Amino acid sequence: MPSLVSPRLLFLVGEIIPLKKLSRGSSSALSQGSVRFFSRVDRQKNAPLTLANLGFNTEFEKTTKNKRNKLENVKVNYPTEAPKSREKVAASDKSRAVRVKKTLEIDSAPFAATSFSELGLPSPLIERLEMEGFNVPTDVQSAAIPTILKNHDAVIQSYTGSGKTLAYVLPILSKVGPLKDKSSSGDKETGKKTDIEAVIVAPSRELAMQIVREVEKLLGPENKRVVQQLVGGANRSRQEEALKKNKPLIVVGTPGRIAEISAAGKLQTHGCRFLVLDEVDELLSFNFRQEIHRILEHVGRRSGADPQGQKNLLVKSADRQTIMVSATVPFSVVRAARSWACDPLLVQAKSVIPLESLTPGTVNLSRPTSSSNSDLNLQHQATVQSLPPALKHYYCVARLQHKVDTLRRCVYALDAQSVIAFMNHTRQLKDAVFKLEARGMKAAELHGDLGKLGRSTILKKFKSGQVRVLVTNELAARGLDVPECDLVVNLDLPTDSIHYAHRAGRTGRLGRKGTVVTICEESEVFVVKKLQKQLGVPIPVCEFTEGKLIVTDKEKHAEASR
Numbered sequence: 248m249p250s251l252v253s254p255r256l257l258f259l260v261g262e263i264i265p266l267k268k269l270s271r272g273s274s275s276a277l278s279q280g281s282v283r284f285f286s287r288v289d290r291q292k293n294a295p296l297t298l299a300n301l302g303f304n305t306e307f308e309k310t311t312k313n314k315r316n317k318l319e320n321v322k323v324n325y326p327t328e329a330p331k332s333r334e335k336v337a338a339s340d341k342s343r344a345v346r347v348k349k350t351l352e353i354d355s356a357p358f359a360a361t362s363f364s365e366l367g368l369p370s371p372l373i374e375r376l377e378m379e380g381f382n383v384p385t386d387v388q389s390a391a392i393p394t395i396l397k398n399h400d401a402v403i404q405s406y407t408g409s410g411k412t413l414a415y416v417l418p419i420l421s422k423v424g425p426l427k428d429k430s431s432s433g434d435k436e437t438g439k440k441t442d443i444e445a446v447i448v449a450p451s452r453e454l455a456m457q458i459v460r461e462v463e464k465l466l467g468p469e470n471k472r473v474v475q476q477l478v479g480g481a482n483r484s485r486q487e488e489a490l491k492k493n494k495p496l497i498v499v500g501t502p503g504r505i506a507e508i509s510a511a512g513k514l515q516t517h518g519c520r521f522l523v524l525d526e527v528d529e530l531l532s533f534n535f536r537q538e539i540h541r542i543l544e545h546v547g548r549r550s551g552a553d554p555q556g557q558k559n560l561l562v563k564s565a566d567r568q569t570i571m572v573s574a575t576v577p578f579s580v581v582r583a584a585r586s587w588a589c590d591p592l593l594v595q596a597k598s599v600i601p602l603e604s605l606t607p608g609t610v611n612l613s614r615p616t617s618s619s620n621s622d623l624n625l626q627h628q629a630t631v632q633s634l635p636p637a638l639k640h641y642y643c644v645a646r647l648q649h650k651v652d653t654l655r656r657c658v659y660a661l662d663a664q665s666v667i668a669f670m671n672h673t674r675q676l677k678d679a680v681f682k683l684e685a686r687g688m689k690a691a692e693l694h695g696d697l698g699k700l701g702r703s704t705i706l707k708k709f710k711s712g713q714v715r716v717l718v719t720n721e722l723a724a725r726g727l728d729v730p731e732c733d734l735v736v737n738l739d740l741p742t743d744s745i746h747y748a749h750r751a752g753r754t755g756r757l758g759r760k761g762t763v764v765t766i767c768e769e770s771e772v773f774v775v776k777k778l779q780k781q782l783g784v785p786i787p788v789c790e791f792t793e794g795k796l797i798v799t800d801k802e803k804h805a806e807a808s809r
């Protein structure tokens with residue numbers, strides 16, 4: 248597969264493996280006849296990452312066991328020093344960067360801080376937060392903000408709607424732009440004044456635009472130009488002109504457009520200090536592999552002199568901080584973080600630990616060998632941390648031709664005002680909208696065939712309540728934040744539990760109530776049962792009778808909850 252092999256990496260579907268590591272691992276695996284290592288990795292790679300399925304007894308587990316001492320007992324490996332190996336030197340044989348090990352100090356992170364000022368953010372930023380009504384940080388923000396402020400690379404994993412965007416945006420704004428800490432030494436370290444200081448990548452235009460709005464909100468109207476969106480589907484030359492004219496410090500965009508403009512030499516990111524990959528597991532998928540590779544190779548990497556003082560383009564220094572974010576972090580992300588980040592930490596709502604210590608071997612040590620129940624428990628731990636705990640899940644059985652009508656009855660029964668219905672194919676999606684509209688329910692379609700303008704108009708209408716049911720596909724499954732959304736319906740089954748988690752996570756955001764209903768045919772029930780096991784949440788069967796949701800599977804519901 249010559250086209251897939253880059254000098255440093257071998258890209259596989261959905262994962263990036265350092266080539267050196269692969270050849271070393273594969274030869275030893277073969278010589279020892281140890282094929283099990285690889286099959287184990289394969290099994291792991293699509294499972295969401297949790298400390299539990301990586302073989303760690305998390306502080307989260309301990310605290311749930313002993314709720315009374317919930318926060319006092321949280322003590323984690325929390326490194327207080329910046330990584331000493333921020334300077335990475337790529338050897339001339341282009342093998343992996345040489346890393347200097349750092350000593351980790353044990354300390355406790357300010358989990359569940361009661362105010363943003365406890366987290367070391369500069370006062371102008373705290374003022375802006377207060378003006379925008381953000382007063383108390385969420386758990387994942389309490390853990391991530393100090394970690395990033397201390398210059399650590401990080402993988403942030405926390406359930407959908409838990410505030411991961413601000414968890415990385417706030418430390419960036421503390422060091423970049425008009426709200427930054429004035430003592431920040433960043434200016435001297437970065438290159439020219441026109442250089443971009445932070446690049447944030449997201450897999451969809453909608454998500455990228457949403458992040459831009461969040462950053463703009465904090466910057467305030469007078470500083471909007473500090474951030475610029477670079478998304479596909481919009482006029483590229485206009486974006487390039489805006490870059491030249493406004494000289495933004497932060498760009499947020501989709502992988503294709505960022506890579507395109509960067510390849511054209513119109514985006515100066517070599518002096519960039521922050522690279523964020525939001526929805527990182529999606530960004531590492533096959534679809535984006537070339538663009539993400541380019542971004543990882545170029546952002547924050549300046550050519551420099553080699554140790555002998557001679558100019559050598561193969562010797563580079565990486566000054567950037569790499570931050571990877573998602574509610575679901577399969578093991579492929581751990582591998583990618585190890586390749587591309589510098590001593591990265593895994594940041595979750597209640598723990599911060601070095602990613603380096605997580606290995607498939609560690610998983611195996613704690614993984615029970617024969618009990619399938621224990622495997623299910625591990626899955627349960629996994630999804631507890633990617634799904635909002637307050638969500639309610641149900642499924643109901645309907646014939647294919649009655650699904651849309653069932654959706655309509657479901658909306659009335661739950662009196663849902665803002666509904667996202669997921670389907671897998673665009674044509675059926677249009678039919679569903681047509682049927683709903685014909686029966687007097689305000690509905691609209693959102694999918695990739697629509698232009699950028701069409702997509703944002705529909706989203707605006709949905710957010711403002713003019714559209715009650717948004718019928719969409721995976722495009723809207725990740726990251727989309729519509730706090731009012733009170734019901735998610737799967738009109739078609741999601742492909743796996745990770746897709747289920749992201750779809751479901753469009754409702755019940757930041758502690759709000761939310762319901763997820765999967766409408767399936769009789770022949771698909773076994774898939775729902777499988778999802779229920781993998782997700783570790785009860786999904787009882789229900790019916791919509793006389794305008795009410797009736798749970799018809801109480802016994803099994805109780806069993807699943809145990």
Ligand SMILES: Nc1ncnc2c1ncn2[C@@H]1O[C@H](COP(=O)(O)OP(=O)(O)OP(=O)(O)O)[C@@H](O)[C@H]1O
Binds near residue numbers: 384408413725752
């Ligand atoms: N500290 C806070 N106080 C109040 N609201 C907050 C706070 N932090 C974030 N929010 C709001 O919570 C909502 C969800 O945040 P966000 O979109 O960052 O979640 P997320 O964890 O990234 O979700 P997903 O995994 O689905 O992308 C947003 O509307 C955001 O403005």
